[in-house]
Amino acid sequence: MTPAATSTFAARARRAAAPLVALTAVCGLALTGCSGSAPGDAPVETDTVTLVVHDSFPNEEFAEAASTATGYDVEVISAGDGGELTNKLVLTAGAPIADAFFGVDNIFASRLVENDVALAYRPAEFPESGIPYAILEGEQADAGFALTPVDHGATCINIDPAWFAEQGLAEPATYEDLAKPEYQGLTALLDPTASSTGASFLVGTVAAFGEDGFADYWKSLTDNGARIEQGWSDAYYGQFTQGCEGGTKPIVVSYASSPAFTVNEDATESSTRALLDTCTRQVEYAGVLKGAANEAGAKAVVDYLVSHEFQQTIPDAMYMSPVDASVEMPEAWAKFAPEPAADQTHDLAPDEIERGREGWLKTLGDTIGL
Amino acid sequence: MPPVIPRERSESREPATPPSGGTTESGPRGAKRVRRPASGTGAWAVAGWTLATALPLAFLFVFFLWPVLSLVATGFTDDGRPDFGAVPEVFGAPRTWRVIGQTLLQAGLAAALAVVLGVPAAYVLYKLEFPGRTLLHGLMTVPFVLPTVVVGVAFSALFGPAGPLEWMGLDRTLTVLVLALVFPNVAVVARTVGSFWARLDDSSAMAARVMGAGRIRAWLTVTLPALAPALASAAALVFLFCSTSFGIVLILGGREFSNVETEIYRLTVQFLDLRGAAVLSLAQFVIVGATLVVSARLRRAGERAVELREDAPREKRPGLADLPAIFVFSLTALLLHAVPLLTLVLRSLRDGGGGWTIAHYAVLVRPPAELPLDAPVAHAIGLSIRIAAVAAAIALLLGMLIALVLSRKPRAPGLRRAQGLFDGLVMLPLGVSAVTLGFGLLITMHRPLGLGFDLRTSAVLIPVAQALVALPLVVRILLPVLRGIDERIRFAAATLGATPVTVLATIDLPLLGRSAGLALGFSFAASLGEFGATSFLVRPGAQTLPVAVGELIGHQAPGSYGAGLAAAVVLGTLTAVIMLVAERLRVDGRWGGRGAQRQGELF
Numbered sequence: 001m002t003p004a005a006t007s008t009f010a011a012r013a014r015r016a017a018a019p020l021v022a023l024t025a026v027c028g029l030a031l032t033g034c035s036g037s038a039p040g041d042a043p044v045e046t047d048t049v050t051l052v053v054h055d056s057f058p059n060e061e062f063a064e065a066a067s068t069a070t071g072y073d074v075e076v077i078s079a080g081d082g083g084e085l086t087n088k089l090v091l092t093a094g095a096p097i098a099d100a101f102f103g104v105d106n107i108f109a110s111r112l113v114e115n116d117v118a119l120a121y122r123p124a125e126f127p128e129s130g131i132p133y134a135i136l137e138g139e140q141a142d143a144g145f146a147l148t149p150v151d152h153g154a155t156c157i158n159i160d161p162a163w164f165a166e167q168g169l170a171e172p173a174t175y176e177d178l179a180k181p182e183y184q185g186l187t188a189l190l191d192p193t194a195s196s197t198g199a200s201f202l203v204g205t206v207a208a209f210g211e212d213g214f215a216d217y218w219k220s221l222t223d224n225g226a227r228i229e230q231g232w233s234d235a236y237y238g239q240f241t242q243g244c245e246g247g248t249k250p251i252v253v254s255y256a257s258s259p260a261f262t263v264n265e266d267a268t269e270s271s272t273r274a275l276l277d278t279c280t281r282q283v284e285y286a287g288v289l290k291g292a293a294n295e296a297g298a299k300a301v302v303d304y305l306v307s308h309e310f311q312q313t314i315p316d317a318m319y320m321s322p323v324d325a326s327v328e329m330p331e332a333w334a335k336f337a338p339e340p341a342a343d344q345t346h347d348l349a350p351d352e353i354e355r356g357r358e359g360w361l362k363t364l365g366d367t368i369g370l
Numbered sequence: 371m372p373p374v375i376p377r378e379r380s381e382s383r384e385p386a387t388p389p390s391g392g393t394t395e396s397g398p399r400g401a402k403r404v405r406r407p408a409s410g411t412g413a414w415a416v417a418g419w420t421l422a423t424a425l426p427l428a429f430l431f432v433f434f435l436w437p438v439l440s441l442v443a444t445g446f447t448d449d450g451r452p453d454f455g456a457v458p459e460v461f462g463a464p465r466t467w468r469v470i471g472q473t474l475l476q477a478g479l480a481a482a483l484a485v486v487l488g489v490p491a492a493y494v495l496y497k498l499e500f501p502g503r504t505l506l507h508g509l510m511t512v513p514f515v516l517p518t519v520v521v522g523v524a525f526s527a528l529f530g531p532a533g534p535l536e537w538m539g540l541d542r543t544l545t546v547l548v549l550a551l552v553f554p555n556v557a558v559v560a561r562t563v564g565s566f567w568a569r570l571d572d573s574s575a576m577a578a579r580v581m582g583a584g585r586i587r588a589w590l591t592v593t594l595p596a597l598a599p600a601l602a603s604a605a606a607l608v609f610l611f612c613s614t615s616f617g618i619v620l621i622l623g624g625r626e627f628s629n630v631e632t633e634i635y636r637l638t639v640q641f642l643d644l645r646g647a648a649v650l651s652l653a654q655f656v657i658v659g660a661t662l663v664v665s666a667r668l669r670r671a672g673e674r675a676v677e678l679r680e681d682a683p684r685e686k687r688p689g690l691a692d693l694p695a696i697f698v699f700s701l702t703a704l705l706l707h708a709v710p711l712l713t714l715v716l717r718s719l720r721d722g723g724g725g726w727t728i729a730h731y732a733v734l735v736r737p738p739a740e741l742p743l744d745a746p747v748a749h750a751i752g753l754s755i756r757i758a759a760v761a762a763a764i765a766l767l768l769g770m771l772i773a774l775v776l777s778r779k780p781r782a783p784g785l786r787r788a789q790g791l792f793d794g795l796v797m798l799p800l801g802v803s804a805v806t807l808g809f810g811l812l813i814t815m816h817r818p819l820g821l822g823f824d825l826r827t828s829a830v831l832i833p834v835a836q837a838l839v840a841l842p843l844v845v846r847i848l849l850p851v852l853r854g855i856d857e858r859i860r861f862a863a864a865t866l867g868a869t870p871v872t873v874l875a876t877i878d879l880p881l882l883g884r885s886a887g888l889a890l891g892f893s894f895a896a897s898l899g900e901f902g903a904t905s906f907l908v909r910p911g912a913q914t915l916p917v918a919v920g921e922l923i924g925h926q927a928p929g930s931y932g933a934g935l936a937a938a939v940v941l942g943t944l945t946a947v948i949m950l951v952a953e954r955l956r957v958d959g960r961w962g963g964r965g966a967q968r969q970g971e972l973f
Contacts, residue, residue, distance in 0.1 A: 050827065055921050060744045077827055078913075080639070080905065081924075087642045088812055091444075095816045097826050111642065191625060193636055230624055233924045237931040238530060254926075261928045316740060319926050358641060365465070369626065 048073045049297030052096075054085050054103030058317045062310075069309060070300040082108055082196045089289065090115045096289035099298035102150060102305060106283045107199050109135060110354035113146045118287035119295070120144035123303045130306065130323030133283045135350060147285035150305045151320035154256040154279040154340050155200040157187075158272050160241045163250035174277050175208055178221055178251065185225030188239035188249040190232060193361055197232045201253045203353055204280030206360055207346035214360065215367040222368045242272050257319045260330070260337035270336035279340040281347045284320060415870040419778075422771040423792070426841075429768055430795060432818065433834050437810030438651075438802055444813065445648025456645035457652075470653060473629040476544070477613035480551035481605045487552065487706070488559025488604065489597075490698035496564030498688045498696075506703075508950035511561075513554040513707055515895035515945050518617025518902075519920050520938040524710040525550040525622055527717050534713060547622045551615055553706055555608040562607065566600035585691060599668055606665030613657055614801050616902050630654045634803045651806055658801030662794055711942065718935035730936035733929055740927040744913050747937055751944065754898055754915040757829070761836035761897035766890050768837070769844030770882060772796055774874070776845070777852030796845050799838045807835065808906020826907075832914070835903040840893035847889040851881050891952020895945050915941045 049072045053059065059076040066074040077098060079085045086108040089101055093115055104112055112118055113135065120137040122144045133149035157178070164171045172178055178187050190198025205214045222228070227249065229235035236243040240252040242262055256279055259270040286305045288298040304310055311322035315330050321339060348356075446454060460466050495507060513521070527533055529541045540546045570593070578588040613629065620632045628636070630650050637647040688696060721727040734747035743750070776793055780786055799807075815825035825831055855877060863873045901916040913921070919941060922934030 056742050056925055058739065058742075061739065084639045084906075087639060088809070090642060091809060091813050092816070092826075097812070097816075097824075193625060193640055194620075228624070230621060231924055232926070233931055233934075234526070234621070236926075238526065258926070261926070358643075361641075365625070 047071075047297070048075060049100065049294050049301050050075045050077060050098035051298075051301050052077050052079050052085065052089070052098035052101045054078070054082050055080060056318065057103060061317070065310070065313075066301060066304050069304050069307070070297070072294075072297045072300055074297075074301060086111055089117050093117045094291050096291050098289060099292035099294045100286065100288050100301045102284070102286040104147070104285050105196065105200075106281070106285075106350045107196055107203065107353055107357070109147055109283075109285050110350040112285075112287070113350075114354065117290060118147055119290050119292075120146055121148065121288050121299060121302060123148060123299075123306050125303065126306055127308075127311075127324040127326070129325035133323055135285070145287075147287045148302055148306060149283050149323050150286050151311075151314045151318060151322050152281060152283045153320040154274075154281055154345060155197055155204065155253065156256045156274040156276065156279040156340065158240070158252050158254040158258050158274050160250040160271065161273050162271060163241050171273075172251065173275055175205065175217065178226070179217065179224050181224070183224065183251065185227075186249055187221065187224075187226040187251040188235040188253070189221065189226050189228045190235055190253050191228050191230050192364065194230045195232055197253060197255070199357070200280050200282055202360060202364070203348055204278065204346040206356065207280070207348050211356065211360070215363045218364055219367050255319065256339055257315075257321075257333065257337045260332045261319075263332050263336055267332060267335075270332075274337065274340075276338070276340040276344055279345045281345045282320075418870070419775065423775050426768045426772045426775075426796070427792070429764075430799075430838075433811070434799055434802075434807070434838055435795075437814045438806055439810075440814050441644070441806055441810035442648045442651050445644040445646075445651075453645075456649050460646050460649040466650070466653075469628050469630055469633045469650075470657075472623075472627055473613050473631075473657065476548060476551060476615075476619070476623075476627065476629060477609045479544075479548045480555065480612040481609040483548060483552045484555040484559050484608045485601055485605050487698070487702045488556045489563060489601070490695040491556055491560035491702060492564035492567055493692075493695045494688075494699040495560055496568045497686070498692060499686060500688055504953055505950065508953035509946065510557045510703070510707075511892075511895075511949045511953070512942065512946045513711075514557045515892070515899050515949060516554065516942055518615070519621070519916065519923065520714065520942060521550055521553055521710070522618050522621030523923065523935070523938065524714040525553070525618075528710050528713045535709075542624070542626075544627060547619065547627050549706065550618050550622055550710075551612045553710065555611060556702060556706065558608055558611070559601075559604040562604035563597060563600045567597060570596055602668040603665055606661055606668055610658060610661045610665065610801060613661065614654065614803070616804055630657070631803050635805045638805050638809060647806070651803065654801065654803060658798070659794075662797055662801070666790070666793065714935060714942075715939055718932065718939050721932070730929070730932035731940075733933045734936055734940065737933075738927075738929075741930050741933060742921040742925045742927070743918060743933075747915070747918065747940065750913050750915045750918045750937075751940070753913070757833050757914060758836065758894050758897035760833035761840060761900075762890055762894040764833060764837035765840040765844045765893040765897070766886065769841055769848055769889060769893070770886070772841075772845050773848035773852055773882070774878060776849055777855070777878070779857060797842045800842045804902025805906060807838070808903050811835065811907065831907050832904055833897070835907060836897035836900045837893075839900050839903060840896045843896055844889045844893050847892060848882060848885055851885045852878060855881060888952050891948055895948045895952070898948065899941065899945055915944075 049070070051062075051066075051074060053062075053076055055078050057076065057078065059078060063074050063076045066072075079088050079097070082103060082105050085101070086104050088097065089104070089112060096117075101118070126134075126145075126148070130149050133152055135146045135149075137144040137146045157172075159171055161171060169182060172180075172183055177183060190201060192198040192202035202214070205217055208214075209217045227235075227239060229239060232254070235249075235252050236254055236258075239247050239249040240254075241247045241250045243252070254274070256274045256276070259272045259274055262272040263270045286302050288295060288302060292298045306323065308324060308327070311324040311327050314320055314322040314327070315333060321329065445456065446452060448455075491510065495503065495510065525546060526541075529535050529538065529546045533541075572593070574596070575588050575592045578592045579585070583591065614631050615629065616631045616635065619627065619629050620635065623629070623632065630653055634647045634650050634654070637643040637650065718730050719726055719728065721729060733741065734743075737743040737746055772792075776789060776796075778789075780789060811831060812826055815831060817823065818825055859877060860873050863877060864870075868876070899916055901920060904914055905917050905920060915937065919934050919937045922930050922937055925931075925934075
């Protein structure tokens with residue numbers, strides 16, 4: 001061992017450690033920066049309200065507007081799509097992750113009611129027009145709401161009219177049409193076990209064909225070359241002729257509101273159309289969570305969700321119709337994306353859906369191998 | 371073959387700095403009775419090692435085992451009573467067996483293909499010398515750390531309807547699914563096998579050549595058997611990754627090619643069937659556990675069975691005879707890696723009518739209100755980077771402690787067994803479903819351990835979850851370096867009076883420092899792209915980049931899908947840059963240097 005060798009080794013060690021030290025320091029700085037800005041770990045204060053929502057909610061904007069309107073410091077957290085949000089609320093029942101929730105639709109609503117997750121509540125200023133959508137706490141019409149409806153829309157088959165005109169083929173209009181040989185290989189459906197929009201379409205077919213007939217209908221669809229995608233965007237943006245460059249399916253499961261977003265620049269025409277005889281109603285609910293740290297604040301946020309001020313923003317921000325019928329709908333909606341009439345849709349009650357859902361999916365799995 | 375005794379470099383062979391004081395009770399006592407260091411420091415050493423073990427253990431117990439076991443336990447209790455009725459029920463269903471069969475089939479095929487394609491890649495990247503090699507090293511790793519959402523989207527854009535390869539008719543087939551699974555894993559094989567290969571003593575192969583064996587024959591009969599342990603260990607790892615793959619299988623596989631992981635997701639998220647999910651989680655534990663055991667066996671066999679050189683021989687320039695390997699490697703890099711990524715980039719630059727546009731990128735800077743973006747994507751990038759930095763710091767700190775603990779070679783069999791268990795525990799986060807972890811954290815982190823605040827809605831939980839995912843990678847990168855140190859050097863230092871701290875500071879840590887850059891880069895990139903666990907955590911205003919990609923791609927607003935593709939390209943580019951920087955940091959812990967110290971490769 002020579003001193004020279006030793007010093008070389010030590011020098012190498014220092015050199016080797018230098019970037020490490022630097023990087024660790026950077027990370028340390030980032031760590032303090034991050035924990036410093038992390039909200040939510042402060043002890044709960046009475047003037048803070050947390051609202052948990054599904055993924056497609058305009059979080060920041062809402063937080064600002066709602067804070068101003070309610071006087072509370074409103075914080076919004078996302079918790080996944082409708083199904084994921086519901087299950088998180090059920091799993092944390094009693095020790096909720098927030099004070100209020102929004103965005104559970106009629107496919108999952110009964111799951112919340114059955115698991116006793118939400119507090120019965122009825123906003124004082126609730127618009128009359130929304131009462132038919134409410135899930136009532138008791139038998140009477142003026143009973144509290146088990147869940148408060150905020151907006152509604154419909155899942156419908158959408159088509160590309162130009163494609164049919166070009167092919168000289170009549171446009172389909174009903175569920176039954178999709179199974180006809182002339183529409184072979186033209187439809188993109190959604191896997192109801194993976195997509196809530198797909199589940200909504202499934203509910204429509206159960207409502208239309210009955211618990212004994214819906215599976216045969218799905219079988220006739222897949223036999224007719226329907227393609228089943230995992231998610232709405234895979235179908236609409238991946239397969240639909242009007243959804244993307246080079247799409248090959250002119251028929252797709254989407255929403256009644258979708259044609260409002262395929263209008264041309266002059267807003268004189270929409271390149272897509274929803275088939276109003278193939279629709280299923282979707283209602284999105286809000287509510288106060290049982291065990292909320294700030295119950296009064298949660299109620300104020302639910303009040304705000306059904307207030308005229310917020311209801312006005314729903315069409316543009318969430319592609320749904322507000323429960324408040326006095327809200328004027330955007331022009332493009334009225335023109336190109338009319339709502340199906342109330343007696344035109346194929347619906348089931350939330351508790352019927354909750355009871356039957358798993359069995360239908362199983363039946364479907366056995367029939368078409370989903 | 372004689373057992374391997376890695377020859378240390380001449381400098382490190384020198385005993386460490388002589389003690390500048392302190393207790394030197396255990397002087398040289400003769401070679402046969404080397405004693406453990408001074409008893410005075412012994413108590414400190416025990417305390418130190420205990421702490422080094424306890425800290426990561428506590429982290430794993432609190433943030434991993436407790437949540438996961440809690441969720442699984444929820445599935446096995448009914449009104450507070452244990453209920454195992456779900457076990458026969460779930461295993462009685464034919465679908466369960468189909469799903470398990472699919473899992474094994476996909477992972478097996480992917481592992482085999484990854485090995486076939488990874489070996490030429492290992493040869494080209496580790497045995498040949500050519501300009502741009504370091505760049506290729508870094509680029510090859512990008513697929514490994516790209517978020518699976520992006521991989522899924524890229525492959526469906528490539529093979530699906532209207533994709534450039536639609537004519538092959540492979541859309542919706544097992545083939546595309548397996549290709550997509552192989553996509554990130556060729557790098558795993560190339561790194562594992564390549565770093566081993568580079569240090570393989572090729573004198574036996576030379577001898578075979580001298581005796582008249584042809585190139586191919588010499589390779590098949592001498593080199594290939596020597597590589598076998600590394601190959602097997604790499605295959606086991608790829609199998610592990612693929613058998614727990616989530617995003618890729620969900621997007622490309624649908625219900626038809628469901629694996630255990632996506633089935634757990636569906637049962638939990640769609641059906642709230644925690645009983646079924648718990649049983650499948652157990653099945654997954656079994657598959658992952660078995661793979662880990664096999665992989666550990668193979669790795670140990672690899673660590674001692676072959677003659678390795680410390681310094682790699684100088685790599686040679688590519689010659690004519692290397693053409694087949696270069697050909698296969700180029701095809702892999704081009705068709706498997708470049709084409710899906712290029713498709714993604716091109717699609718992000720097209721508008722609905724087929725024209726070229728950068729509108730999707732412009733949207734990221736100034737998001738319209740209808741897009742599900744809380745803030746411009748720059749904000750999400752900043753947040754992702756901060757969170758990933760914290761996650762990487764946690765993973766690196768704990769990973770170093772774990773690697774140090776695992777690198778010791780205790781003599782007591784009990785301790786050795788405990789060490790093996792610890793090793794397995796550290797690897798387990800690789801094999802546990804992100805849904806199970808995410809939902810488990812949700813039910814346990816409400817005022818955990820009597821703390822006064824709710825961790826579930828705190829942004830703190832995100833880096834913690836990401837660190838859990840990155841931790842096994844860090845350990846596997848650092849561990850071989852430490853295990854490569856000849857135990858006799860530590861003994862020599864100790865006999866000369868170095869305290870355990872001095873031994874650590876002068877022998878282990880400097881070597882660790884060299885690989886720490888790579889480990890940090892890897893864990894940083896892995897955290898940056900982490901989607902599964904992050905997306906299951908509830909978060910206040912905390913939209914990381916992969917989560918933003920996921921939300922954009924699934925949103926109804928016009929232009930949202932295109933913006934999602936553009937955000938995916940941004941994420942991929944960011945990851946690539948980080949991996950290239952980490953790749954530069956790797957060698958000798960110095961920028962730009964090109965040494966031959968290749969122990970610190972991945973796994």
